[in-house]
Amino acid sequence: MKAIYLVKFGESKSAFQIRECEKPAAGDQEVVIRVHASGLNFADVMARRGLYKDAPPLPAVLGYDVGGTIDQVGKDVKNLSIGQPVLGFTRFGGYAEYVSTPADAVTPLPEGWDYARATALGTQACTAVYLAEEATHLYSGEKVLIQAASGGVGRLLVQIAKQYGCEIFGTASTPKLDYLFEIGVDHPIDYLKQDFFEVIRGMNVKLDVVFDNLGGKRYKQGLKLLGPCGRIISYGAADQNRGSKTSKWDTIKLGLGFGFHSPIPLVVKSQAMIGVNMLRIADYRPMIMKKMLSRSVELARTGVLDPRLDKTFPADQIADAHDWLESRKSMGKVAILWD
Known part of the structure; x- marks a missing residue:
């Protein structure tokens, strides 16, 4: 599978590399998501600039929000099934074609929802x-x-x-x-x-x-x-x-x-x-994060929240996506697409 690695701090054009890497396997309480869209957040820009202390050491795969379908289900996971459309929260690693994440960090999406738009309901x-x-x-x-x-x-x-x-x-x-x-x-x-x-x-x-x-x-x-x-x-x-x-x-x-x-x-x-x-909430209060994910989708389903999608980029244009987000011209979610 392909993943986008942050390999150096600084300007986006020289900061990223797309690499082939091994597809993850689901742990007992995890799922693997086939990612259709990876959401960008301003924390990603700060990580690329070397300003985000929580970012993993280089080379690193950034990204918190993914929209896609369940590809694998761990043996202890009961409420999710293969092929189901979902929104997932990842502790980094979201800039990839497949991600593994705890089942509690995943919530189902209504059929037909746009995966890129749904990533606005993540972080x-x-x-x-x-x-x-x-x-x-x-x-x-x-x-x-x-x-x-x-x-x-x-x-x-x-x-x-x-x-x-x-x-x-x-x-x-x-x-x-x-x-x-x-x-x-x-x-x-x-x-x-x-x-x-x-x-x-x-x-x-x-x-x-x-x-x-x-x-x-x-x-x-x-x-x-x-x-x-x-x-x-x-x-x-x-x-x-x-x-x-x-x-x-x-x-x-x-x-x-x-x-x-x-x-x-x-x-x-x-x-x-x-x-x-x-x-910190995701690390120490995962059930609160699970509640927030479910609540966000429910508020969008009932029309309280409008998860506006500003712009999408193909995954190989990650540098352009970062530049657009960093320009502060966007009004809504910026995402990259894998297919």
């Missing part, structure tokens, strides 16, 4: 659902700020927040503002021309929830906008991705930007600071 939708329904809970009328609201996780958070009846503030670049209106953001903010902190503070608004994937000083600004009983949930530090490598000083500046926080003001105001890393 991105599971993250959004966990943030909005597990890390916190949204209530009707709450004022919610979603950073990078047009991104893969952000747009799905918008859809969930609308379902709960929230008033949504969302940031995006100038070309994506119309898209924010389209998906239901009440107050789109152009981060290229406006300071979200000044815009929201100027409206005399206190936020109930902030979903932050930027980190640094923007996290600290979001915290300052919270009202009593407010929650800020951090699930990334996209501001770290500024070039092929970050220096130690860049990392220090990012950390200092977050600020230093005492729990006393949080207790006084009944506020919460919450951090989310979906890899």
Whole structure:
């Protein structure tokens, strides 16, 4: 079978090689999936840039989300069958024609679903659902700020927040503002021309929830906008991705930007600071990940979530796929196709 290996850090054109390798076998509690589509996530770009500490050592096969059909079933697996269309979550290894993964990291797909589109229900939708329904809970009328609201996780958070009846503030670049209106953001903010902190503070608004994937000083600004009983949930530090490598000083500046926080003001105001890393959940709470996968597919089936597919590339154009995702021009899932 073929798999795409990350062989060096840096620019995408020289970072990947397609290699022949041995097809995996299913362990007792695993399945093997014949992959039709592999989803890309921004963590893959950071791994290619050498910025992702959780990435495996080189040479490595990246990729978390796959859509395909069951090829093999382990002897202890009872709820999945050969030929069944599925969405699978992999702990890396997703850029391949076949992957093995625990059965608990796989959920059935309705017949006829597009496999590439379904990969948006993997890491991105599971993250959004966990943030909005597990890390916190949204209530009707709450004022919610979603950073990078047009991104893969952000747009799905918008859809969930609308379902709960929230008033949504969302940031995006100038070309994506119309898209924010389209998906239901009440107050789109152009981060290229406006300071979200000044815009929201100027409206005399206190936020109930902030979903932050930027980190640094923007996290600290979001915290300052919270009202009593407010929650800020951090699930990334996209501001770290500024070039092929970050220096130690860049990392220090990012950390200092977050600020230093005492729990006393949080207790006084009944506020919460919450951090989310979906890899840790997959590692230490696999049943929660299983729940998130099933919940994501159910929300899509009932129309709450629209797993938008932005663009697909043949697997041998992985460099182009990475460049497109890294350009931040995409509005939806980017995937590579194996057949």
